[in-house]
Amino acid sequence: MRENASSTVESPSVLYRDGKITFEGIWTASARMRKCLDAAGKMAALPMDLLILGETGTGKNLIAAAIHNASPRAEGPFVEVNTGAIPQTLAEDALFGHEPEAFTEARTKRRGCFEQAHGGTLFLDEIGNMTADVQAKILTAVERKRIRRLGGENEVQCDVRLVCATKCDVRKAIAAGAFRDDLYYRIAGHEIRVPPLRERREDIPLLAERFIALDNVNYGRSVERASEACMAAMLDHPWPGNVRELRRRIGSAVALCEGAELLPAHVFPETASESDAAAGGEKQGLSLAAAERNHMEKVLALTGWNISEAARLLDITRQTLRTKISAYGLRRPTT
Ligand SMILES: Nc1ncnc2c1ncn2[C@@H]1O[C@H](COP(=O)(O)OP(=O)(O)OP(=O)(O)O)[C@@H](O)[C@H]1O
Ligand SMILES: [Mg+2]
Structure with a gap:
């Protein structure tokens, strides 16, 4: 079964294993992120519902698709719905579909996301x-493994x-009544917390x-690296938009x-004016990661x-030192 791939709410995008979003495609040099991905990989194989938490741009969509592709349901559909983008009046229709004549505009039968995801994974983003x-109806549908289309008997x-x-x-x-606690308790035992980029700065050189x-x-360019100053500025930046930014x-x-x-001006053009650069310069190099580097x-x-000597002085293993050298993009100077 292959669904029509489209970015509209009416026809949510359906990714398949051939889309090749796997855990190997989620790059990281961070031990914390690796732990998070390893746990997600283990949960992928088990038949449990999951909740992925993390700031915008941390990779939640990637992880959801990788979970599907690593799961026993990988041959089935992966249906992704940005529930935050669906007007609430249309949410039930989008999720559960409708029978012909269920309401004035409904001329033909429509299968909702639940039906489209039958045998596979339904990824509800911004739940x-x-x-x-609607959250309660979602919970009932998942627990009963049955849905009723709008207007259906x-x-x-x-x-x-x-x-x-x-x-x-x-x-x-939950405290504000915006999230159903019953739905939360069904999925909360299996939370995947994706750390923000500023808490895994080792990822910045690798991802860059x-x-x-x-x-x-x-773009047909031949950029070889970020300059030292540029890397220092990137290691210092707070990255509110995380990996997407x-x-x-x-x-x-x-x-x-x-x-x-x-150069810093390429990556941070907004601080490229002279006065801004001077002000920014004073604040550069203050992060722990920049100091460690x-x-x-x-x-x-x-x-x-x-x-061996450097690892001994730093009081870390040679392996850790090698990992950090590569994560921070350090290069032995050529003589
Ligand atoms: N570890 C990573 N390796 C490679 N690319 C990544 C990684 N993390 C995120 N990305 C890329 O960053 C962008 C944002 O990722 P994604 O859409 O999965 O984030 P999100 O957490 O779902 O964001 P939002 O909350 O805004 O929906 C995408 O282009 C994704 O491919
Ligand atoms: Mg997302």
């Missing part, structure tokens, strides 16, 4: 934006695995390097860059890049 009533069998995601604080949303490579192809900034930086190195650079220079 916190649905009314409590008979129930239709509908076996879906539910993966929900939200960037809101669920506990606060890979996005540069992708955008060199996209990094992806977007690197994209326009590579498109703008004509040389081999990305600088310190490692000093120790490596001091030991002539003798890994």
Whole structure:
């Protein structure tokens, strides 16, 4: 069964295993993110509903698709619905479909997302934006494995695995009555918390390097790296839009860059004016990650890049040192 792929709410996008969104395609150099992905990978194999929590742009959609593709339902459909974008009056219709003549505009039968996802995974993004009533209906449908189309008399069998995601604080949303506690308790035992990029800064050099490579192809450029100053600025930036923001900034930086190195002004054009640069300059290099990178650079220079000696001085294992060297994009100077 192959559904029509489209970005409209009426026909939610349906991704298949050939879409190749797998855990290997979610890049990370962070031990914390690796733990989160490993846990998600384990849960993927089990028949439980899941809740993915994380700020905007942290990779919740990617993880949901990877869970589906790593699950025993991988051959079935993956139906993704941005429930936050559906007007509440249309939510039931979008989720459960309708029979002909169910309401004035309904001329033909329509299958809702639940039916489309039968045998596969239904990914409900921004679940916190649905009314409590619709959330309750979602819960009933998942528990009974049956739905009734609007205007329908008979129930239709509908076996879906539910993966929900939200960037809101669920506990606060429950307290405010915006999130049903019964739905939460069905999925809450299996929460996947995706850390924001500012709490896994080791990912910045890795993701930047890979996005540069992708955008060199996209824009016909030959950028080799981010300059030291640019990397320091990226390690310091708070990244409120997380990986999506990094992806977007690197994209326009590579498109703008004509040389081999990305400069701070390419990635942060808004701080490129002289006065802003001066003000920003004072605040650069203050993050823990930037300090760690600088310190490692000093120790490596001091030991002539003798890994064993540097690891001993830093009081970490050689393996950890190698991982950090690669994560921070440190390079042995050529003599
Ligand atoms: N670890 C990663 N490796 C590669 N690309 C990533 C990674 N994390 C996120 N991305 C990319 O960043 C962008 C945002 O990811 P995604 O849409 O999954 O975030 P989200 O948490 O669902 O955001 P929102 O809450 O706004 O819906 C996408 O282009 C995605 O491919
Ligand atoms: Mg999303």
